[in-house]
Amino acid sequence: xxxxxxxxxxxxxxxxxxxxxxxxxxxxxxTEKRIQQYIKDGxxxxxDLRETPIKSLGNLTSVGGDLNLYGTPIKSLGNLQSVGGDLxxxxTPIKSLGNLTSVGGDLxxxxxxxxSLGNLxxxxxxxxxxxxxxxSLGNLTSVGGYLNLESTPLSKKYxxxxxxxxxxxxxxxxx
Numbered sequence: 001x002x003x004x005x006x007x008x009x010x011x012x013x014x015x016x017x018x019x020x021x022x023x024x025x026x027x028x029x030x031t032e033k034r035i036q037q038y039i040k041d042g043x044x045x046x047x048d049l050r051e052t053p054i055k056s057l058g059n060l061t062s063v064g065g066d067l068n069l070y071g072t073p074i075k076s077l078g079n080l081q082s083v084g085g086d087l088x089x090x091x092t093p094i095k096s097l098g099n100l101t102s103v104g105g106d107l108x109x110x111x112x113x114x115x116s117l118g119n120l121x122x123x124x125x126x127x128x129x130x131x132x133x134x135x136s137l138g139n140l141t142s143v144g145g146y147l148n149l150e151s152t153p154l155s156k157k158y159x160x161x162x163x164x165x166x167x168x169x170x171x172x173x174x175x
Contacts, residue, residue, distance in 0.1 A: 028053045035060055046085070066105065069094075086125065106145065109134075126171075129154075137167060146171040
């Protein structure tokens with residue numbers, strides 16, 4: 001089998017039709033079209049964009065279910081205001097949550113450079129802020145699950161009681 005592949009590649013029979021750059025560009029275009037179709041379909045259900053080359057959410061303002069952006073190069077949530085389910089942003093270069101005001105499920109920001117939660121008011125599930133440079137909880141008023149602040153500047157600045165005075169956290173607070 002290896003000999004056959006060598007013969008085919010030596011004779012230029014197995015030459016890719018598109019360059020790597022062209023394939024990446026086409027994948028980005030297909031991902032952007034998928035977002036536009038999701039919007040046209042009423043922004044309902046799960047939107048899985050993990051490990052895609054997406055850099056912008058375009059004119060997306062809400063996601064009815066979960067939104068997974070794990071491992072993408074996205075730096076901004078743009079016009080996104082709400083996510084009905086879970087929001088996964090870990091391992092992204094994102095620095096701001098922009099216009100986001102609510103997440104109905106869990107919000108995972110591990111391995112990001114978020115310093116403030118900005119306009120975010122509520123998280124219906126767990127809020128995981130472990131090991132990020134978070135300096136401010138912004139406008140956050142409620143967390144329906146646990147709040148994990150382990151290895152953050154906030155964990156060194158405030159006690160659990162002080163955090164509970166700022167935010168209504170239903171479960172545990174991890175410092």
